[in-house]
Amino acid sequence: MLMGGHSTLTERQLLSKQNTKVAARSRRDGEFADGDTQDWSSCSKSVEAYVAGLEEGIMETRNDLPAETRRDVAETLNHVLAIVSDLYSQTKQAHWNVRGPQFYMQHKLFDEVAESVEEHIDTLAERVVQLGFKARGTVRQAATESSLPEFPTEQRDDLDFTYALSDRFAQAATETRKGIEDCEVAGDTDSADILTQISRDLDKSLWFLEAQFRAIGDGSQEPTAENTRFPQRSMQPAGR
Numbered sequence: 001m002l003m004g005g006h007s008t009l010t011e012r013q014l015l016s017k018q019n020t021k022v023a024a025r026s027r028r029d030g031e032f033a034d035g036d037t038q039d040w041s042s043c044s045k046s047v048e049a050y051v052a053g054l055e056e057g058i059m060e061t062r063n064d065l066p067a068e069t070r071r072d073v074a075e076t077l078n079h080v081l082a083i084v085s086d087l088y089s090q091t092k093q094a095h096w097n098v099r100g101p102q103f104y105m106q107h108k109l110f111d112e113v114a115e116s117v118e119e120h121i122d123t124l125a126e127r128v129v130q131l132g133f134k135a136r137g138t139v140r141q142a143a144t145e146s147s148l149p150e151f152p153t154e155q156r157d158d159l160d161f162t163y164a165l166s167d168r169f170a171q172a173a174t175e176t177r178k179g180i181e182d183c184e185v186a187g188d189t190d191s192a193d194i195l196t197q198i199s200r201d202l203d204k205s206l207w208f209l210e211a212q213f214r215a216i217g218d219g220s221q222e223p224t225a226e227n228t229r230f231p232q233r234s235m236q237p238a239g240r
């Protein structure tokens with residue numbers, strides 16, 4: 001329900017936000033300026049939808065993207081936010097617990113790729129809020145919403161850690177690219193651009209991780225932790 005005292009003004013503001021992009025353009029052109037003769041009663045459904053939104057915690061904004069676009073995009077961004085937050089914590093988990101012959105190099109590498117993930121968390125969450133919605137950014141929310149599998153607790157050595165991480169970076173990049181498509185379909189090219197930057201960085205981190213493994217042919221074979229390992233070199237006694 002509308003709050004008493006300023007319902008008329010609120011309805012007008014809400015209606016202009018609930019209308020389509022065309023309506024938003026018209027508003028900029030002055031068609032819906034204060035004092036016009038628009039029949040607001042015909043848009044009661046839009047008012048109801050907006051008021052329902054208020055009850056859900058949707059925030060007021062002058063952003064001219066249609067409310068439906070903003071809602072769809074905020075959902076997409078919150079989904080990627082959960083994945084990226086989960087990926088960050090899993091990468092730090094690997095950074096802390098890695099052991100093996102390449103410990104120091106892997107320990108540093110995992111920290112660097114974790115940093116490249118972390119910087120996107122803030123951008124994603126703030127974009128959701130800019131669109132008038134709430135960011136779902138707590139650890140619990142990320143754990144509930146992320147589609148990544150939990151980081152395995154048992155690894156033999158540093159390469160197992162690297163392999164588990166590369167799996168998760170690949171999945172995060174795939175999900176982010178789906179998000180780009182969703183934002184473009186919804187009509188928010190700015191959010192699509194944010195996700196494009198993220199997917200590019202995820203791909204770069206994936207390259208750093210996968211470069212630890214050997215190629216296995218023409219690309220038609222499914223890579224596994226075993227078939228992509230370089231053969232172990234055995235130590236030869238001196239003089240032989």
Ligand SMILES: [Fe+2]
Nearest residue numbers: 095096107111
């Ligand atoms: Fe550290």
